[in-house]
Amino acid sequence: MTSTLTNPLRVGLRQERVISPQCLVIFGASGDLTHRKLVPALFELFRQRRLPSEFVILGCARRPWSDDDFRGKMAEALADTIRDHHRDWEQFAGNLYYEPVDLQQSEQLLRLADRLDGLDRLRATRGNRTFYLSVSPDFYGSGCRALADAGLLSDPKRSRVVIEKPFGRDYGSAEKLNRIVRACAQENQVFRIDHYLGKETVQNILVLRFANTIFEPIWNRNFISSVQITAAETVGVEERAGYYESSGALRDMVQNHLTQMLALTTMEAPGRFDPEAIRNEKAKVLQAARLANNEEPWKCCVRGQYSAGGSPSDPFKAYRDEPGVNPNSTTETYVAMKLFIDNWRWQGVPFYLRTGKRLPKRLSEVVLTFREAPVQLFDAAGGSPTANQLILRIQPDEGAGFVFDVKAPGSGMRSRPVDMHFSYDESFGEPSDEGYVRLLADAMLGDPTLYTRADEVEAAWRLYTPLLELIEDSPWRLPVQPYEAGTWGPGAADSLLASDGLMWRRP
Amino acid sequence: MSPQLTLQAPLELSPDEVPNYLERLWGSELDASTGASTFTLVVWEPSWLQQQLIRTGHIDGPINGLLNKELFAAARSVTAECGLPLCTAPMAPELALALGEQPGHHKAEDLRGQFVDQAISAHRPRRLITLAPTLREDHPLETLVAAYCPLPEESSGSPPACGDVVVLRGGKGAIEQGLALLGPLVGEELPCWVWWNGSLDESPDLLEALALPSRRVVLDSSIGDPRRCLDVLVEMIATGRAVNDLNWLRQRGWTESLAMVFDPPGRRDALNHVVQLDIDVEGTHPVQGLLLAAWIADRLGWHLLNSYHIPADGLDVGIGAEFQRSDGESVQVRLMSVPVGIPNSHPGALVGLRLICCPQGKKPLCVILCSESGGCMRLEAGGVATMELAEEVVSVSGDSEEMEMARLLSGGHDSTNPLLAAAAPLAAKLLPL
Incomplete structure (x- = not known):
């Protein structure tokens, strides 16, 4: 019997673009991201036959590993993944190489250039490279x-x-980093990654809006009364305290x-499906966005931090008790805010954004609430x-839902x-596919559609500048409010919507 | 779509001057660093239909090798006067052959290879070499050379990536003589695509000479004798050459629609219980239908037992076959030719598909896919109303050959699509001797 766990007619149907011969150079190859996300994504691309035979992955880090060390480390880290695909891994691992490099040492970069030239000759990668x-993040500028x-x-x-997030810590640092990067490379060479854009369901927002004719006529202030965007996590800070303490949920x-x-x-509909056209529209709408109250930002934003919670059988530590966290930390693990977009389409429509750790459910969603019928007949x-x-x-249970009224069964008209x-x-x-599969492939194909452009990144930082300055200069104005781990955040977040006569959607 | 402009008027040179001229061109007039680092595209561009329609005065020139609505309309209008059945597709070689019997001496400028369709130029070919055979067999070899750069509005701020075009024009003998030029012009540094944009019946030696193992071949299995088309495909796959078939690509709406029917996990088990597959194709060219049947059989793990012609009134009207499922049960496959009033551009386009599954203890499932340009009444008959019915309309792709070619170029496929590689040999076995 043919296995029907997967649709046998679906296998191999996707007409994906194939990447040109090239060398992918990963700086930070001994780090977590390489074996957790990047190499698994590349292995998946290999298994999907999307990598050309002339392809090399050159890992670079300060550790004095050899090619074989690197192959061994990756095989160890991906043991579960490669168990059923041993032959594929054997072939794939032949593309892995390693070069010890310290990005701060210029003579080591020259040695790297020689190694790349050698690999070009050996593997016919034609000098085509993705770094x-x-x-x-401290080394993005100097690395470039x-x-x-x-x-x-x-x-x-x-x-x-390709530059990982976070791209800067605020508007000023992002602008400075962009200046450095622009001095080193042209904009079309720079790929600022945001792995959320690699998710099918995030990309589906574009398809849903612009491949259907029924949504766009009502996708505006005349029909939509408010929008909520939620990204909730059930996990705590895990092993990322070092990074998270200096960033917080907002960043x-x-x-x-x-x-x-x-x-x-x-965003407005782009004229064509073209990276620049799409990124132009995204940048434009972000430039039109603002906090609901720029002068008194504490009135349109709530910060929270999880305290102990959970059940006796499954207790959760408070954020401040997590390993690596300052016991007096004022880093927010939850943030909710209200925004407006000053353009013809969205003027006056409130956008509520919230995200947090240790919330009751893991989910990301966008909820558009439409205006009520002008006359209530029923x-x-x-x-x-x-x-x-x-x-x-967006995740999990990826899809879309539409809530509308019908007649309740019975003799009345309710x-x-x-x-x-x-x-x-x-x-x-x-x-x-995991987001990195799509994003890595796009970068190697030179397709920046799902990457953020310099002006987008700056517009995004500029949007939150009043909040970041407030947290920096007058933190008492926007204190972190404790919320019990496993609940939907501090009560003040509910009040933020209640003052507009609204409630957060309880998914 | 607007064609790409060349930087200079094409220059006619003697064949042996071409390599040196190009070397000089890139050294003086064009900065070598602006050369696109992409691929070389070699196109066999006979355009017999267009040449004959122009010669016989049915359409005006110039000869440019592009297929457009005017060309197809003219081709359909002359089918009857050529004594061919109305369901003859414009791209069927017999139409161009029949037109060749008609009188006419109209002439037109021959611009083949000098236009680069925007769909293709967007991929910035480094070198585009066109082999343009003329109707006059004794036409001597002419060699034209020009350089091109993208129009400013098309470069989207990216640095220019220029290329050049070379046209080899003449009678077939002259073109074969010009083949010696190709080696140095193609080079080894960049991938080379060979687009056989004509019938697979003609010039087999030339095809063999062009389709070297290191090159990526694009052909069209709907143009030429069905046995020859499948044999060429199978032979190229067997010898490890990277081959792409535009006829295979044209059926992707059907494969996608059928896969979509079985995407919901609740439907998938029915695929283990298929008992009958019917496919209707336009006219008498069965290759696209056979490739579709072979793809389904391969994906579902069926084993071919036998295939045979289905006669009616002394004519073969279809192909029948029996497969065995992996559980030993039998699957009956029938591929029928159906006449159509307005045929698609290429021979043997799919018209309809019916798949009947009989899962144990459940209502039978009947999947009917129907072309939006035709009807499915034949497939809807025969008691399917008592079954669970899943019907889909498959849209007809209006994409040009150049657009399909551009998709392949953007995909950069350097090996044969594994689905085609599995389906083509089975399709060849399905075609009865």
Whole structure:
């Protein structure tokens, strides 16, 4: 019997673009991201036959590993993944090489250039290179400079550089980093990654809006009364305390992931499906966005920090008790805020963003609430009429739902809400690729559509500058409010919406 | 779409001057660093239909090798006067052959190879070499050379990536004589694509000479004798050459639609219980239908037992086959030719598909896919109303050949699609001797 766990007719149907011969150079190859995300994504691309035979992955870090050491470390880290694909791994591992490099040492970069030339000759990679900076954000600028000084970014057609998030800590530092990067490479060589954009469901926001004619006519202030964007995590800070203490939820989630969801939800239709056209529209809408109260930002934002919670059988530590966290930390693990977008489409529509750790559910979603019917002809079975809602579920249970009223069965004419929903699982039944698979492939193809451009990043930081300055200069104005781990954040976040007569959607 | 402009008017040179001229061109007039680091594209561009329609005065020139609505309309209008059945597709070689019997001496400028369709130029070919055979067999070899750069509005701020075009024009003999030029012009540094944009029946030696193992071949298995088309495909796959088939690509709406029917996990078990597959194709060219049947059989693990012609009134109207499922049960496959009033551009386009599954203890499932340009009444008959019915309309792709080619170029496929590699040999076995 043919296995019907996967759809046998679906296998191999996707007509994906194939990457040109090239060398992918990963700086920070001994780090967590390389074996947790990057190499697994590359292995997946290899298994999907999307990597050319002339392909090399050159790991670079300060550790004095050899090629074989690197192959061994990666095999160890990916043991679960490669167990059933041993032969594929054997072939794939032949593409892995390693070069000890300290990005701060210029002579080592020159040695790297020689090694790359050698690999070009050995593996016919034709001088086509993608440099992935999976290093500490402090080294993004100097890393780009070092690559440029070694002449490794001089050919704009054959070299590109991928920069991980966070891109800067605020508007000023992002602008400065952009200046450095622009001095080293052309904008079309620079790929600023936000792995949320690699998610199918985030990309689906574009398809849902612009491949259907029914949504765009009502996708505006005339029909939509408010929008909520939520990214909730059940996990705590885990092993990331070192990074998280200096970033917090605002920098870690809002400035990038939530802002990207906001941009895709609110941008105008691009003239064509073209990287620049799409990024122009995203940048434009972010430039039109602002905090609901720029003068008194503490009135439109709530910060929170999880305290101990959970059940006796499954207790959660307070954030301040987590390993590596300052016991007096004022880093926010939760943030909620209200924004407006000053343009013709969205003027006056409030956008509520929230994200947090140790919330009751892991989920990301965008909820568009429509205006109520102008005249209530029918009694609502639930007591009050329910506004229509379109829910775009990013994760988990990827899909979309639409809440609308129908006649409640019975002799009267009472209305009650029902949920019509589309599920990726039920409709397609195939797991989608991890975001890094898509994003790595796009970078190597030179397609920046799902990467953020310099002006987008700056617009996103500029949007939150009043909040960041407030937290820096007058933190008492926006204190972190404790919330019990496993609950939906501090009560003040509910009050933020209650003052507008609204409630957070309880998913 | 607007064609790409060349930097200079094409220059006619003697064949042996071409390599030196190009070397000089890139050294003086064009900065070598602006040369696109992409690929070389060699196109066999006979355009017999267009040449004959122009010669016989049915359409005006110039000869440019592009397929457009005017060309297809003219081709459809002359089918009857050529004594061919109305369901003859414009791209069927017999139409160009029949037109060749008609009188006419109209002439037109021959611009083949000098236009680069925008879909292709967007991929910035480094060198585009066009082999343009003329109707006059004794036409001597002419060699034209020009350079091109993207129009400013198309470069999207990225640095220019220029290329050049070379046209070898003449009678077939002259073109074969010009083949010696190709080696130095193609070079080894960049990938080379060979697009056989004509019938697979003609010039087999030339095809063999062009389709070297290191090159990526694009052909069209809908143009030429079905046995020859499948044999060429199978032979190229067997010898490890990277081959792409535009006829295979044209059926992707059907494969996608059928896969979509079985995407919901609840439907998938039915795929283990298929008992019958019916495919209808336009006219008498069965290759696209056979490739689709072979793809389904391969994906579902069926084993071919036998295949045979289905006769009616002394003519073969279809192909029948029996497969064995992996559980030993039998699957009956029938591929039928159906007449159509307005045929698609290429022979043997799919019209309809019916897949009947009989899962144990459940209502039978009947999947019917139907082309939006035709009807499915034949497939909807026969008691399917009592079954669970899943019907989909498959949209007809209006994409040009150049657009399909551009997709391949953007994909950069340097090996044969594994689905095609599995389906083509099975399709060849399905075609009865």
